[in-house]
Amino acid sequence: xxxxxxxxxxxxxxxxxxxxxxxxxxAGRVCIIERDMELGGILQQCIHxxxxxxxxxxxxxGPEYAQRFINEVRNSDIEVKTxxxxxxxxxxxxxxxxxxxxxxxxxxxxxxxxxxxxxxRTRGALAIPGSRPAGVLTAGAAQRLVNIxxxxxxxxxxxxxxxxxGLIMARRMSLEGAKVLAVAEIMPFSSGLTRNIVQCxxxxxxxxxxxxxxxxxxxxxxxxxxxxxxxxxxxQTIPGTEKEYICDTLLLSVGLxxxxxxxxxxxxxxxxxxxxxxVNESMETSIPGIFACGNVAHVHDLVDYVTEESRKAGRSAAxxxxxELKPAAAINIVAGEGIAYVLPQEIRxxxxxxxxxxxxxxxxxxxxxxxxxxxxxxxxxxxxxxxxAPGEMEKLKIKPEMLIAAESIKLEIEQxxx
Amino acid sequence: xxxxxVIIGAGISGTAIANALARxxxxxxxxxxxxxxxxxxxxxxxxxxHAGYDAEPGTMMAKFNISGKSLYPELCTRLDxxxxxxxxxxxxxxxxxxxxxxxxxxRGDINGxxxxxxxxxxxxxxxxxxxxxxxxxxxxxxxxxIVSPYELCIALMENAMDNGVSLWLESPVKNIRRSRxxxxxxxxxxxxxxSCIINCAGVYADTVHNMLLPQMFTIRPRRGEYFLLDKYAxxxxxxxxxxxxxxxGKGILVxxxxxxxxxxxxxxxxxxxxxxxxxxARGLKEVWETALKSIPDLPYNQVITTFSGVRAEPSSGxxxxxxxxxxxxxxxVAGIKSPGLTAAPAIAGHVxxxxxxxxxxxxxxxxxxxxxxxxxxFHQLSHxxxxxxxxxxxxxxxxxxxxxxxxxxxxxxxxxxxAGAKTLDGVKRRTRCGGGRCQGGxxxxxxxxxxxxxxxxxxxxVRKDNAGSGILFETAAEEVYxxxx
Ligand SMILES: Cc1cc2nc3c(=O)[nH]c(=O)nc-3n(C[C@H](O)[C@H](O)[C@H](O)COP(=O)(O)OP(=O)(O)OC[C@H]3O[C@@H](n4cnc5c(N)ncnc54)[C@H](O)[C@@H]3O)c2cc1C
Ligand SMILES: Cc1cc2nc3c(=O)[nH]c(=O)nc-3n(C[C@H](O)[C@H](O)[C@H](O)COP(=O)(O)OP(=O)(O)OC[C@H]3O[C@@H](n4cnc5c(N)ncnc54)[C@H](O)[C@@H]3O)c2cc1C
Numbered sequence: 001x002x003x004x005x006x007x008x009x010x011x012x013x014x015x016x017x018x019x020x021x022x023x024x025x026x027a028g029r030v031c032i033i034e035r036d037m038e039l040g041g042i043l044q045q046c047i048h049x050x051x052x053x054x055x056x057x058x059x060x061x062g063p064e065y066a067q068r069f070i071n072e073v074r075n076s077d078i079e080v081k082t083x084x085x086x087x088x089x090x091x092x093x094x095x096x097x098x099x100x101x102x103x104x105x106x107x108x109x110x111x112x113x114x115x116x117x118x119x120x121r122t123r124g125a126l127a128i129p130g131s132r133p134a135g136v137l138t139a140g141a142a143q144r145l146v147n148i149x150x151x152x153x154x155x156x157x158x159x160x161x162x163x164x165x166g167l168i169m170a171r172r173m174s175l176e177g178a179k180v181l182a183v184a185e186i187m188p189f190s191s192g193l194t195r196n197i198v199q200c201x202x203x204x205x206x207x208x209x210x211x212x213x214x215x216x217x218x219x220x221x222x223x224x225x226x227x228x229x230x231x232x233x234x235x236q237t238i239p240g241t242e243k244e245y246i247c248d249t250l251l252l253s254v255g256l257x258x259x260x261x262x263x264x265x266x267x268x269x270x271x272x273x274x275x276x277x278x279v280n281e282s283m284e285t286s287i288p289g290i291f292a293c294g295n296v297a298h299v300h301d302l303v304d305y306v307t308e309e310s311r312k313a314g315r316s317a318a319x320x321x322x323x324e325l326k327p328a329a330a331i332n333i334v335a336g337e338g339i340a341y342v343l344p345q346e347i348r349x350x351x352x353x354x355x356x357x358x359x360x361x362x363x364x365x366x367x368x369x370x371x372x373x374x375x376x377x378x379x380x381x382x383x384x385x386x387x388x389a390p391g392e393m394e395k396l397k398i399k400p401e402m403l404i405a406a407e408s409i410k411l412e413i414e415q416x417x418x
Numbered sequence: 419x420x421x422x423x424v425i426i427g428a429g430i431s432g433t434a435i436a437n438a439l440a441r442x443x444x445x446x447x448x449x450x451x452x453x454x455x456x457x458x459x460x461x462x463x464x465x466x467x468h469a470g471y472d473a474e475p476g477t478m479m480a481k482f483n484i485s486g487k488s489l490y491p492e493l494c495t496r497l498d499x500x501x502x503x504x505x506x507x508x509x510x511x512x513x514x515x516x517x518x519x520x521x522x523x524x525r526g527d528i529n530g531x532x533x534x535x536x537x538x539x540x541x542x543x544x545x546x547x548x549x550x551x552x553x554x555x556x557x558x559x560x561x562x563x564i565v566s567p568y569e570l571c572i573a574l575m576e577n578a579m580d581n582g583v584s585l586w587l588e589s590p591v592k593n594i595r596r597s598r599x600x601x602x603x604x605x606x607x608x609x610x611x612x613s614c615i616i617n618c619a620g621v622y623a624d625t626v627h628n629m630l631l632p633q634m635f636t637i638r639p640r641r642g643e644y645f646l647l648d649k650y651a652x653x654x655x656x657x658x659x660x661x662x663x664x665x666x667g668k669g670i671l672v673x674x675x676x677x678x679x680x681x682x683x684x685x686x687x688x689x690x691x692x693x694x695x696x697x698x699a700r701g702l703k704e705v706w707e708t709a710l711k712s713i714p715d716l717p718y719n720q721v722i723t724t725f726s727g728v729r730a731e732p733s734s735g736x737x738x739x740x741x742x743x744x745x746x747x748x749x750x751v752a753g754i755k756s757p758g759l760t761a762a763p764a765i766a767g768h769v770x771x772x773x774x775x776x777x778x779x780x781x782x783x784x785x786x787x788x789x790x791x792x793x794x795x796f797h798q799l800s801h802x803x804x805x806x807x808x809x810x811x812x813x814x815x816x817x818x819x820x821x822x823x824x825x826x827x828x829x830x831x832x833x834x835x836x837a838g839a840k841t842l843d844g845v846k847r848r849t850r851c852g853g854g855r856c857q858g859g860x861x862x863x864x865x866x867x868x869x870x871x872x873x874x875x876x877x878x879x880v881r882k883d884n885a886g887s888g889i890l891f892e893t894a895a896e897e898v899y900x901x902x903x
Contacts, residue, residue: 035817035820083816085816085817085820087797087817087823096801098804098808098815098816098817098825099815099816100808100812100813100815100816101812101815102815103805103808103809103815104801104804104805104808104815106801119855119856119859119860120856120859122722122723122855122856122857122859123723123857124646124721124722124723124724124857125719125721125722127645127697127702127721127724129696129697129698129699129701129702129724130696130697131695131696132695132725133882133887134881134882134883134887134888134889135889137859137862138859140859141858141859141860141862141863144863145863145890149863149867150893151863151877151890151893152890152891152892152893152894153889153890153891154891155891177894215699216699220693220884220886221882221883221884221885221886221887222886222887222888237699261820261821264650
């Protein structure tokens with residue numbers, strides 16, 4: 001059995017940054033395992049720009065951003081196994097891998113970093129009524145087919161979901177010569193970046209139908225048409241508002257979910273809110289020495305944050321291997337009123353030398369609201385925010401001195417009347 | 419072209435009969451209008467091997483339910499099809515329903531169901547932690563089980579073909595004519611002669627019957643809708659949980675599947691179009707809300723897909739399995755509603771007897787292959803066996819479906835078997851590729867690639883299911899080149 005200090009599972013931006021950081025921070029033998037033929041993860045199919053503004057101060061495409069890290073890895077002694085799938089991990093950090101040439105192998109690590117990214121919510125998860133024809137696919141799958149495989153997936157297209165992926169695919173399909181009839185969004189707002197709404201929809205005169213959803217899929221073999229209905233405040237379709245759109249393709253961009261197969265099967269505690277593994281200040285999961293970062297921990301909007309978070313995970317893994325990451329008393333962090341999820345879910349003050357950051361998403365759009373921080377149920381701080389939306393991850397700095405005698409921390413949103 | 423026996427319809431009835439007939443020295447052809455076997459009711463049902471207390475004593479449904487059920491364990495072992503005895507609980511929430519339990523237990527005892535037992539509430543809750551605590555009692559049937567219905571159909575057909583049975587797909591029977599000694603069966607494109615016909619056409623069995631005989635019965639389509647939940651919800655339920663039957667049907671169930679998902683459904687809705695396998699917002703809502711009565715914390719966020727199946731409801735109320743003196747060699751296997759899946763192996767045996775009565779004793783084939791060529795279930799293999807398999811064939815070293823851990827080797831194998839996969843849905847039903855939580859989002863493009871390569875067709879010709887369900891279009895350049903625009 002091959003022995004490693006650190007194994008990163010998944011070679012997207014999270015795995016790349018985590019491996020580099022683990023090695024830089026003194027971990028010995030480090031390995032990245034990636035099931036695809038190439039490193040880079042989802043970025044390889046994101047051929048649009050908009051990556052790296054935070055980390056490099058440059059506007060890069062996905063593959064360009066990934067390549068910088070891939071080059072660094074190639075120039076280091078980090079081992080890379082591509083076309084290799086991790087089938088199973090154990091709490092003892094044994095890793096079962098499969099590769100067509102090298103076969104079925106069992107590896108042993110001192111620390112594991114989970115960086116498997118996320119998967120897309122599907123039509124089934126939304127339980128959209130109607131028939132089940134060809135021509136209904138997730139936006140990410142479509143993106144792969146178009147950008148990597150060079151396929152043509154449709155001529156007349158409707159997109160459900162106005163997150164960034166939906167917006168970007170609206171432009172992409174238009175550039176491919178398809179007609180994008182509309183982007184429907186069930187919420188009263190788009191969760192995508194404003195720049196994407198302008199550059200991907202407005203510039204192409206694609207209507208954005210807010211508070212609308214697909215209420216029926218028609219066509220027994222290939223998609224023939226969709227019924228789009230308006231929804232009320234409870235997100236229920238309003239009878240009488242149905243409109244038929246004749247199209248051959250429906251792309252779904254209706255949310256991403258952390259890829260939790262491996263942590264679930266190995267008994268790692270999962271968080272109902274983030275839907276990824278629960279992590280502490282060091283991005284360590286409920287099993288000591290197994291870390292998680294990137295979209296597997298929680299779904300990020302910007303890859304730059306993935307990189308930052310993963311560097312932290314890599315550093316922590318190196319510490320763990322050296323025996324410097326100590327078990328210690330932990331403070332629970334609770335997502336209160338108005339908070340969709342908060343990360344980390346736990347902090348151990350003993351492992352926090354400087355300030356650290358809480359990441360959270362709000363559950364709905366707020367204008368003029370306060371983010372209240374409670375320690376031991378006492379409100380100790382409130383930050384005013386002009387605008388917060390579920391699509392944008394928020395950050396909050398917590399200073400170590402705030403943690404003295406703390407047993408719990410809770411975040412809550414308070415609407416400030418104007 | 420001439421066959422001894424033509425079977426119309428490759429659902430569980432047709433394939434079970436084909437498999438039973440494959441043991442005899444007879445030439446057999448199965449004609450199916452769809453592009454795959456098991457594309458009718460047999461692919462979209464609850465997959466329950468019923469204990470047998472529902473059906474009225476004395477009906478064919480009662481008789482073949484009991485005898486069919488007892489054939490399941492051996493049949494599924496022989497053909498390597500997932501089947502598991504889980505036991506079922508019929509839940510009662512009111513005094514009236516308690517009475518129903520008593521009545522059904524009595525009925526079951528008369529039908530010959532073994533081991534039926536009425537459990538009181540604590541006992542029920544002891545067995546199933548998530549059941550609604552308002553439950554009053556339950557009828558426990560220890561030998562009810564679950565099966566993968568389409569995998570059974572596929573296996574029956576494959577094994578029948580391994581033993582010489584032929585299969586025509588995409589061949590809807592349009593007309594049947596009777597000559598002096600034979601029947602002439604016309605499908606779109608080709609026709610075939612046969613001395614015997616077995617009509618297993620599901621919801622269309624009345625149409626096929628009427629091609630030869632005056633109308634004697636009608637089949638009404640009655641739809642049932644379902645949710646399928648992710649494996650993460652598997653802990654919710656261990657037995658098949660029924661609610662008390664009503665005039666509409668057996669009631670909504672929550673049950674584990676053989677692949678460790680959870681199935682929820684079906685409702686019962688009269689429809690006019692037998693092919694209307696759409697789901698409806700109203701129907702799905704009804705199913706979910708009713709199911710919550712059994713399991714109040716059923717997790718909606720674990721739904722991975724919804725679908726529906728269409729029951730073939732006969733005007734007679736019972737299976738119609740009969741021959742006609744005026745039409746020698748012709749047999750109807752019609753109105754095969756629930757428990758038709760459970761009954762199929764027994765019905766098949768009965769049909770063989772009917773044929774022997776008509777045409778004389780059939781001679782057993784000397785070399786009948788009992789088993790299918792071994793199926794490579796990569797993810798069930800031991801570490802050692804996995805290592806060996808990948809060494810032998812590197813295609814087993816590449817996972818295509820990450821949700822269900824299916825390798826390229828398994829997909830290629832499923833394509834090249836008898837009654838093999840030709841479409842994305844076909845691959846899904848045989849290997850589970852695309853049937854997991856990502857519903858093909860990740861593996862779809864790769865399966866298209868593999869189908870295109872193995873069947874030697876361009877990618878644009880790869881289909882999801884029936885004709886017209888292509889997934890990719892020719893690129894603009896290809897269109898110009900081929901003159902398609
Ligand atoms: C369509 C789209 C548009 C985007 N646009 C932008 C943008 O404009 N700007 C921006 O900053 N960000 C953007 N993002 C977000 C950014 O790309 C992601 O946040 C980032 O890629 C997540 O990195 P990751 O490493 O966590 O996951 P991924 O990139 O998904 O990488 C995970 C890797 O793990 C591998 N893996 C998973 N399971 C296993 C296993 N069992 N064994 C082996 N390998 C495994 C996968 O193959 C994959 O390569 C976009 C994302 C998408 C999908
Ligand atoms: C919602 C639902 C739930 C059920 N649950 C259960 C259960 O839990 N347990 C159980 O035991 N039973 C159950 N059943 C019943 C069971 O599914 C059916 O009894 C069984 O599948 C019927 O099989 P079949 O072969 O007779 O019909 P089908 O599977 O419908 O097959 C008929 C075939 O004939 C073909 N065909 C039709 N017309 C022509 C033509 N002109 N030419 C050529 N081919 C033709 C069709 O394409 C089809 O493939 C359920 C049924 C439904 C709908």
